[in-house]
Amino acid sequence: MTPASQRIHQSGDVVDDRYQVDSFIDEGGMQQVYRCRDSTLDRDVALKFPKNKSASARFRRSCILSAQINHPNVAKTLDYFEFQGREYLIEELIAGENMHALLERYDRLDPFLVAHLAHHLAKGLAASHRAGVLHRDLKPSNAIVALEPWPEIVKITDFGIAKMADEELTAAIEFGIEKSITTSATLVGALPYMSPELINSPGTAELKSDVWSIGAVMYEMLSGTKPFGIGLAAVGKIVSGNSPPKPACFGASQQFGAHLDELWSIVEACLQFDPSGRPSADELVRRCDDLCYSSCVRRIGTISSFQFSAYGFIAPDDGLSNVFFHKDSYYGASPRVGQRVSFACFSSGTAAPRAIPVLPFRESKT
C-alpha cells in the first residue's frame, strides 16, 4: 500500500473542476488510481495518472489503445485530459479488486472458477483484437474482478502499458539481465506471462502473444504457480520451447478430473511455442463456450465439522443454515474443522443444502 505521503491526491481534491477525489484505490508500476465522483454525469469513476515522467509517454498511448475498445469485459475509457501539468485518464469504476489479489487468497482455484474467469478474459481479449489492439501485458494484476464471494465481473485494463516492460527487457538484454531483473519491478511482474517471441525479440509482440499470456494466467489459476517460474530462471525455460509441467495437483481430484483435463488442453494450446500453433482469441472464446462449468454464486463460511474422513458441514458467514459437503467436493488436500472456505451451494425443497465445489482459502502463515 502506498503511504499517504506518496499519494499525489488526497480525498476532497477536485480535478479539472469536475472530478472530486474520494479515496485512493491502487497503485501499479506506473500509475496511481483513485476513486472519484464525476459531478457532471453524477457517477463514480476511476481516475488514473502516471507516477512520473518516464511513465507519462506510455500512459497516453495506453489510454488511446483502451479507448478503441467497447466491450463488457474491458474497462471503459471515458476521458483523457491534462490538468495542472499532469495527464489524467477517466475510466469506468469497477467495484472490485485486481485478479492478483484474488489469486493470493487461494492456493489454487477450482476448475469452475478458472473456466468462468478464463471465459471472460478471452471475450475481452477477442474484442480488443477485433479492434486491432494488443494488450502486451496480460497478467492477473491487469484484470479487475468483482469482490468475493463471487467475481461475477471480469474486466481487462491497462492496455499497451506493457510496452514499457518490453523496453525494459531490451535494456536488460543490453545491459545485463540479472541486474535489471532485480531492479525493475515492472519486468519482474511481467516476465512470467511473457511469450517466448517477446523475450527473444522484444518489440515483436503479435496478437498471439496475448493468447500465450492468457494460457500462463490460466496455468497459475489452476496450479497456484507460474508455468515457468519467476525471475531470471523463467527466461530460459520460456524460450526453451519445452511445455510447462502438468500441475501435480491434477491427479488428486477425481470429481473434477474431466473439467481439469479440458482446461489443461486449452492451456497447452495457448502455451504453444510457435505463435501460429496457438488459438486466436476468437477461437479461445469458442473453446471456453464449450467448457461445462457452474457459475453459481459462491458463499463464504467455515468448516464446522468433518466426520469419518468423508463428509462434514460448513457454517456460512451469512448465518443461514449449515451446508453439507462431501470430501470429494473439497478442492484441496484435506478438510479441517475451522478451515475458511468459499463454496457454491445447491439445494431445493427442505433437504439440507449441499456444497460443491468447496474451495479452501489459503492458510495464513503464522
Add this chain to the structure above:
Amino acid sequence: MPRWSLIPSRYQYLGEAKVGGQSTVRFYRDKRLERDVAIKLINDIRDMKRMRGEVRALSSIRSKHVIEVYDLLDTPSSLDFALLTERLSGHDLSSWRARYASNGDLVAPLLKIAFQISAGLSDVHAAGVTHGDVNPTNMREDSNGIVKLFDFGLARFVGAVTTNTFIGTRGFAAPECYTTHEAISQASDSYAYAATILWLAEGSLPAELLSVPSSIPSSSLTRLRSWGVPEDFVQLLERCFSASGGARPPLVEIRSALHNELIRGRHRGRLCSSSNSYELSTSHNGIQIKAGTLGDAIITYDSLHFNVNPMSGSVAVNSQLITAPMRLPASSVLAFGDPSEGAARRYYTFDVSHPEVVL
C-alpha cells in the same frame, strides 16, 4: 452555450452531420483519444428537458447493445449541453433487408438481429427505462456486427407522467400512444419491437399497422412462417400486437426464446462422480446411470435442455427426491440412494456448458 462553435478544439469536425426533427448529430474526431465520436445538440433549446431525460436514461443503462456515453459538454449555467457518445460505425438498419436476396437466406440473420434488439431493449427495461420510440432508424449494426440502440430522446423512467400528445413513430407506435388515456409502458416497446422485426423482414410496414387503430398483421406473420421462421418466435411477435399491453410478452421473454433458438443443439453436459465422467451432447444425447441398488436414472439432452428420468431406487436432484421426469438445472448434484444410506449414497455433479450466440 456550447452551440457548435463552442465545441472544444480537442474535437475536430469531420464534416458529417445528421439533422433530425428534435436534434442534430455531428461526427467529430477526438484528437486526444484518437477515436471518432458523435456529438448531439438539441435543435430547440426549449426542449432541453428531453435531452436531460435522454442523458439520465442512457447513464442508467448497462448494455452492450446501447450506445456508450462518453461525456457531456456542459456549461456552468447548465442551460445547454452537448451529448458526447461513441460513433457507431457499420450499417444503418434501413439498408438491412436489401442485403438478402432470398427470403430463405434471411431467416438466420433475422433471428440474430431480432435477438440483439431484444437483448438491448430488455437491458433498457431492466434499468427501469421505457425506450418510447423503437424503430429501425434508432438502431445500428456496428463493424463487429453488434446492434446498438442509440436514440433515447423519448425515453422515460417507468412511472413517469406521460404527455397527452402523440409522440413516437407512426406504424411502430403501439395503439395506446395515440390515446390520452392509457399510460405508455414497456409493453409499448414490445409492440414497436415486433413492428420493427416485420419492417426488417419485409422492408416495409404491413398495412394493418399503418391504420388507426391497427390490427394483427396476419399475412406478414404467415409469410414469416412460410420462410421457416420458428413458430415460437412468430407467436411471440403476434402477441406483441395485442391491443392490450398486458397481453404482450416482455422483451426479456423474447430475448430468452431467441437465445434458446440460436444456441439449440450446442450444449454439452458433464456428469461426474468421484470415479467416472460422462459427456452428453447432440451426438450423444442420452445416458443411463445405474448406481448399484441405490438408484437408476436416465439423463437425456433434447437440444435445449437436459432432463432426468428416475427409473428405480431413490434419486434426488439438489437434495430433492424426484419421482417423475424433470428438467435438470444447469448446475446440479444428483444423489442416488435413500438419505438413510448415509455415506453409501453415490453422487454425481452435473454441469452444462455456456454456449453463446455467435454474432
